[in-house]
Every structure is written in C-alpha cells, then in structure tokens.
Amino acid sequence: MSGINKQKIVESVPQKGFFGHPKGLFTLFFTEFWERFSYYGMRAILVYYMYYEVSKGGLGMEESTALAIMSIYGSLVYMSGIIGGWLADRIFGTQKAIFYGGILIMLGHIVLAVPGNVALFFVSMVLIVLGTGLLKPNVSSVVGDIYATDDDRRDAGFSIFYMGINLGGFLAPLIVGSVMGISFHLGFAFAAIGMFFGLVMFVLTKKKNLGLAGTYVANPLTPDEKKKVFTQIGIGIIIIAILIAVAVPTGYLTIESFINLVAILGIIIPTLYFIVMYRSPKTSAEERSRVIAYIPLFISAVMFWSIQEQGATILANYADKRTQLEFAGMTISPAWFQSLNPLFIIILAPVFAGLWVKLGNRQPSIPKKFALGLLFAGLSFLVILLPAYLGGTDSLVNPLWLVLSYFIVVLGELCLSPVGLSATTKLAPAAFSAQTMSLWFLASAAAQALNAQLVKFYSPETEMVYFGAIGGASIVLSIILFAISPKIQSLMKGVK
Template sequence: MSDLSKQKIVASVPQKGFLGHPKGLFTLFFTEFWERFSYYGMRAILVFYMYYEVSKGGLGIPENTALAIMSIYGSLVYMSGIIGGWLADRIFGTSKAVFYGGILIMLGHIVLAIPGSIALFFVSMVLIVLGTGLLKPNVSSIVGDMYSEEDNRRDAGFSIFYMGINLGGFLSPLVVGTVGMKNFHLGFGLAAIGMFFGLVAFMFTKKKNLGLAGTYVPNPLSPGEKKKVFTIIGLSAAVIAGLIAIAIPTGLLTFSSFIALVGILGVLLPTLYFVVMYRSPKTTAVERSRIIAYIPLFIASVMFWAIQEQGSTILASYADKRTDLDFAGIHISPAWFQSLNPLFIILLAPLFAWFWVKLGERQPSIPKKFSFGLLFAGLSFIVILLPAYLGGSDSLVNPLWLVLSYFIVVLGELCLSPVGLSATTKLAPAAFSAQTMSLWFLSNAAAQALNAQIVKFYTPETEMVYFGIIGGAAIVLSILLFLLAPIIQRLMQNVK
C-alpha cells in the first residue's frame, strides 16, 4: 500500500472522540472487549466441561486427554492466525475478517451451549479456532490503520486497546465461570451473547468511526489467482475430509495421533519460517545476523509460554482438585482463578512501563529481559510445588499459593511478552516484517503443542516432580540466556 493510500485511510477516520484518540478506537476497544469476554469465559470452564462426569454435565473425557486437547486447541488458535492474516491480506481485508471471525466464534459458542455429544464439541472447536484466527490478528491491524506513522498517540492507543483485552479477560471468568460451573451450557450461552455484543458494537459503529480503515486489501489476488486459490482450497478441504473419514473408522486418527501431529506442526512451522527467511536472497547479511540472534529469544519464548499457558490447564485442574475453595467465608469457583492473569497485568503493566522509562539507558538488554521473564516463569512452578513438599499431596492447599504462582508468572510475562513484540518488529527482515510477527505468535503455538505432549505426565502424585523439572528447566535456561546475552546482543547489530 502506498503512502498516499495510508494518508487517505488516516484522513477518513475521525481523529478525535475517544479518550483523545480516533473515534474508531471506541469501536475496536469494545469489539475486542466482548470478543475476549467471550473467549476467556469459554476457556475458563472448557477444561472442566471436558473432564467432568456426564452426571455432572460434562463430557466424561479422561482428565489427561482433556488437558492435552485444551493445549492443542490453544496451539491451533495461534496457528490459524496465519490463515486469517493471509485471507485479510489477499482476499477480503481486515474489517471483513473481523466480522466473519466474530460470526464463526459466536456459532462455535452456540454449538457448545447445545447439550450434545463429543462430535458437537469438536464442531464448536473448529468454528472457534477458525473464527479466532480471522478476528484476533486482524482487529489489531485495524488499530494501526487509524494512526499515521508520525502520530505519537499510536503506542498509547495500543495500550488502551490492550486494556480492553484484559478487562474482558478479567471479567469473563467471574461472570461466565460462576454461571458455567453450575450449568456448563448456560455458561457457553453467555459467551455466545458476549460475542454477539461485540459484533453489534462493530457493525453499528464501524462506518461512522472507522472510515476506510480495514476496508482495503493490501495485496489482492488477481481474478486468475483467485480461481486457482479457491480451487486448491476446495480440493484440499475435500482431500482432508476424505482422509479423516477413512482415518477415524480405521483407528489411524485418534486423540493421541492428532496430538502428535499438532506437536510436529508446532516445531515444523517455525523452523520452516526461520529457514526461508535466512536463505532468502531478499535478506541482507545484517538481517541474517539478526535472525540468528532471534532464535534463542524464540526458544526462550516457547519455554515461557509452555509454563504460562498451563494456567488454563494444569493449574485449572489444580484449582479444582487440590485447592481449598472455601476461604475467608467465601466459596471460590475454580474458574475464578483464570481472572488473576489479566487482573495482575492491568495493575502491573503501567508500573513496568514506568520502570523501563525511568531506567532509560540503564535498563537491561532485550536478551536479559527475556532471561528475567524465564526466571519468573520457573519460580512460579517452584512456588506451586511447595505446598505438596510442606504438607503432602493429600491435603487441600490454601488458594493463596495459587494466587502467588499466577502473580509471579505475570512478572515474567511483563518482562518478556511486550519486549518480544517490540524486538520482533526491530529484528524482522524488511521483506518479512509481517511474517516475522506471525512467527512470534507461533512461539505460543509451539509451546502449547509441547504442553499437549507433557501434561499427560501430571498427576497429584507426580506434581512435585512435574513442577520441579519444568520450573527447574526454565530457571537453568534463564541463567544460560543471561550468560549468552552479550553474544546475542552483538548479533542483533545495534538493535537495542
């Protein structure tokens, strides 16, 4: 897209109207607030719905299998963002991608709200994975479209938008979790209503508030290319459907084999990205050095998210089965613990931003910040093994231990996640800037694909070993990364 087109888009957006920002930020703030309310509300009760007995309203899936499915689901959500980004860039633009994605997510939650079978459950998962892949990366792109490159409000605008994400993530486990733990299908129905509100906010305000933002197609397919692409998509869908129809009855496609397949994709996709970018003739010598520097940061990110994402799997199970939920005269829903991560981010993110600015030139380098993030992640798992060490694995644990574990991992997230986003934009080769951002999100997909393989080793009897090995590995990797930081920094070629 030309600079002239960018200026035309910015000029079409009313530049004042929401907290001193473009009016469109109101539209996107509440669209994403309700989308995250919907997504995190569903996620807060999903693992319980899977492994609770049928007599309690669940599906009766074995717990370890349910934990693995939850990880695979998270991995596929991040992988599908690549498809959503490509469709927006080449076929229908980001605005339509957000709308279509919201519809698919809402339909997925409606299917979950219908008491039914495991087959319906998997239909809902496909709808939500595809819908989130369309909506999640593209709604953020529209935020960027509203600001000119020189607009110093841009970072603050993304901060306000990020607050909407975390407000939705904070409130939904409290609302959907409270209702959903009593009746799962009512809870999923609330999640569907949340997404409906998000769609209404988007549809009824976008024309007035967003102007041309999100309506353009950056790199559209020609009519000939469209015909070819749609043919390939149609044939691929038919082949995949045929293979599934053969593989399931014959026993070739099972939970275990599917989990293994996604695990392979979780490693293979980012590896291919690195190889293609490094070997491309469009990549300069300086950019190749930066790609090498990015690899240990990517590995550290995978390790971090492998721990952080277990907040909705292993720690959710821990909250349900190992935690004393009657505390200070209140009965706590196990789903409420899912609100802790966004709550701590809302409270601590401004403090971290102030702290880095205060340090100025004295702040740690990017690799050192990553090492601190890994250190905190490892410590969060060491903390949660202490109750079993002190009191055994048979007694119920004070919920404050779980709160402390969530708090510590958020300290790590604030050292690593925003720093990683910024580093990705700086280290990306010019010819692969958007794809390198997709690569960053694949670190989360790889982490959850890895989790699907390892969560099966968790039981109350093995929890000390489980938390100890994973937490210890993260701490060792953090120390190694800290020691290698000067070398990585040199390879980054003046990027700070």
C-alpha cells in the same frame, strides 16, 4: 490498495472522540473487549466441561486427554492466525475478516451452549479456532490503520486497546465461572452473548468510526491467482475430507494421533519459517545475523509460554482438585483463578512501563529481559510445588499459593511479552516483516503443542516432580540466556 493510501485512511477516521484518540478506537476497544470476554469466559470452564462426569454436566473425558486437548486447542488458535492474516491481506480485507471471525466464534459458542456429545464439541472447537484466527490478528491491524505512522498517540492507543483485552479477560471468568455450577451450557451461552454484543458494537459503529480502515485488500489476488488459489483450496479440502473419512473408521485418526500431529506441526512450522528467512536472497547479511539472534529469543519464548499457558490447563486442574475453595467465608469457583492473570497485568503494566522509561539506557538488554521472564516463570512453578513439599499431596492447598504463582508468572510476562513484540518488529528482515510477527505468535502455538505432550505426565502423585522439572528447566535456560546475552546482543547488529 486501489488508490487508497495510508494518509487517506487516517483522514477518513474521526481523529478525536475516545479519550483524545480516534473514534475508531472506541469501536475496536469494545469489539475486542467482548471477543476476549467471549474467549476467556469459554476457556475458563472448558477443561472442566471436558473432564467432569456426565452426571455433573460434563463430557466425562479422561483428565489427561482433556488437558492435552485444551493445549492443542490453544496451539491451533495461534496457528490459525496465519490463515486469517493471509485471507485478510489477499481476499477480503480486515474489516470483513473481523466480522466473519466474530460470526464463527459466536456460532461455536452457541454449539457449546446446546447440550450435546463429543462430536458437537469438536464442531464447536473448529468454528472457534477458525473464527479467532480471522478476528484476533486483524482487529489489532485495524488499530494500527487509524493512526498516522508518526502519531504520538499511537503507542498509548495500543495500550488502551490492550487494556480492553485484559478487562474482558478479567471479567469473563468471574461471570462465567459463577454459573458453571448451575450449567456449563449456561456459561457457554454467556460467552456466545458476549460475542454477539461485540458484533453488534462493531456493525453499528464501524462505518462512522473506522472510515476506510480495514476496508481495502492490502495485496489482492489477481483474477488468475484467484482461480488458481481457490482451485488449490478446493482440492485441499476434498483431500482432507477423504483422508478423514478413511482415517477415522480405520483407527489411524484418533484424538491421540491428532494431538501428536499438531505437536509436530507446532515445531516444524516455525523451523521452516526460520530456514526460509535465513536462506532467502532478499535477506541481507546484517538481517541474517539478526535472524540468528532471534532464534534463542524464540526458544526462550516457547519455554515461557509453555509455563504461562498451563494456567488454563494444569493450574486450572490444580485449582479444581488440589485447592481449598472454601476461603474467608465464601465459596470460590475454580474458574475465578483465570481472572488473576489479566488483573495483575492491568495493575502492573503501567508500573513496568514506567520502570523501563525511568531506567532509560540503564535498563536490561532485550536478551536479559527475556532471561528475567524465564526466571520468574520457573519460580512460579517452584512456588506451587511448595505446598505439596510442606504438607503432602493429600491435603487441600490454601488458594493464596495459587494466587502467588499467577502473580509471579505475570512479572515474567511483563518482562518478556511486550519486549518480544517490540524486538520482533526490530529484528525482522524487511522482506519478512509481517511473517516475522506471525512467527512471534507461533511461539505460543509451539509452546502449547509442547504442553499437549507435557500434561500427560501430570498427576497428584507426580506433582512435585512435574512442577520442579519444568520450573527448574526454565531457570536453567534463564541462566544460559543471561550468560550468552552479550553474544546475542552483538548478533542483533545495533538493535536495542
């Protein structure tokens, strides 16, 4: 850190000014609010843009291909966070990572806002994936920098920050979804404007509000390392460019083969993480036991996120094709359903936090909370198959069924997601603390890589089997996790 320590960073940040929190929280709250507005606004209409006919302003892709691409896109966003974290830690620091990431995201949305073809669409996806990988993990890191380690406001600060994420995620689909019928490109323009506002907010207030937070490079490359790393990156880019130039014309690299490649990486990368952590001489015997305990939790998280993330793919398609959108005298945009998840989180997160505090030592163990998360996730899919069971697959479904499905999966998310973040920090081997947090986010990447394969089996004809099989699998896994939770708890070596 070149003479910059944690205490100096905290002292450089005005410690009062945003609801009793450091002023820097104001900057980070609104930067993340606008970034999430941008991301979730674009995501709410992206799958429709892909499969709507060209005459309706879309790209005219096959529905199954569009759903698979949407899943792979989500997987790559989470994978790219590993690269973004490394670049911030070793090369240019978190503040610059946030700024560069915001620029790339905005450019990606601008490309989408310009009427174009499939090639331009993929250019925009690359820009947004790289930009989100730079911004998303690093803005959270700076939140941690502005508080002293023993600051009692720290957890509340992260809760306020988390609220900014969900407010952006709630408002964006409502606004962008409202203009979807006019033009997809207008909707993407709103997303670009949102990211622009976030960048302006960040640039204008960072110096005054953030002080030294995020300005340092935590583990900078030495001059020799820089030369070696930049050479390797350059060679890697050249090799990838050559492979693409050869594989595309010869037919080896197609959309389908790329989807399969990312799906394989989604499984291989976390598997390698576990092997390296377990076998490392830096990992003690007690830490190895905790790594073993983390494996079933990770698998459960993959199953949960596989269902939860289908809210932007399968359930988005269900909202568009199977749901009665004329309801209570108004016309509902199918994109509006994407606002339900953040809305329910905003309402229920304080309830769950209060519940765990009230239960104290009587609250369920970490594995049992994960099992509850899987149970609710499975039930959310069983609920959505009931309309087809009761009324067939030919008639349109009351939108309240979809609302209920989103509500139930949020109950599961609040049992599993914040608990998983906390458990990851506690179970991580000391030598792999940052990498283990990356591993937690790779559960979402693996889940969406899995979804890219699963969504191929969905159609109105297979609807009941699809929801029933995946929902049932989640519930079975929940029961197994409940049964083995005492064993997992013992392997956690005192972590509760």
